[in-house]
Amino acid sequence: MSHKGETATSTYTYASNGEEQTTRLAEALAGLMGAGSVIALDGDLGAGKTRFSQAVAKSLGVPGIVNSPTFTIIKEYEGVRFPLYHMDVYRITGREAADLGLDDYFYGGGVTLVEWAERIADLLPPDFLEIRIRHTGERERDIELTPHGEPYETWCRHMKENGTL
């Protein structure tokens, strides 16, 4: 996905050898998130988009279980500091997406996680963190992070410096 006014896009990779390692990345990111954070998740069915979202939810203090919102498109949860908006736009059509009023979530007071985000690429805000998960083995996943704008570029630099990435 490209970003308006972007010159060079850096991509960071994180090799996960199991769910616990994916959880650690989710926890590190959750610690950086704030109201208005938007995370675009892509990757084939079973890649781990929902598993990653569940770990973010837990880190944000969302009680209970966060399931895939495939049939509801958007689910809202109360976190400790701000709400979590969890979307799965796999089945959405362009017209439906336009009618959902996604900007109310993106620019609202919470964190938005979007599974299958590339399907609504045109509707994403200009600044977001792109996360692409690739199956490389039964438990192995290559997780590619591409920051589009701030604060996501700073997040990735920070995680690179502290050894998370």
Ligand SMILES: Nc1ncnc2c1ncn2[C@@H]1O[C@H](COP(=O)(O)OP(=O)(O)O)[C@@H](O)[C@H]1O
């Ligand atoms: N390293 C890993 N990171 C994330 N999930 C993993 C990993 N290894 C195995 N899994 C498993 O892969 C599956 C991912 O499913 P899910 O998160 O629902 O995928 P998606 O939402 O991308 O379709 C889960 O059953 C999870 O336990």
Ligand SMILES: [Mg+2]
């Ligand atoms: Mg899912």
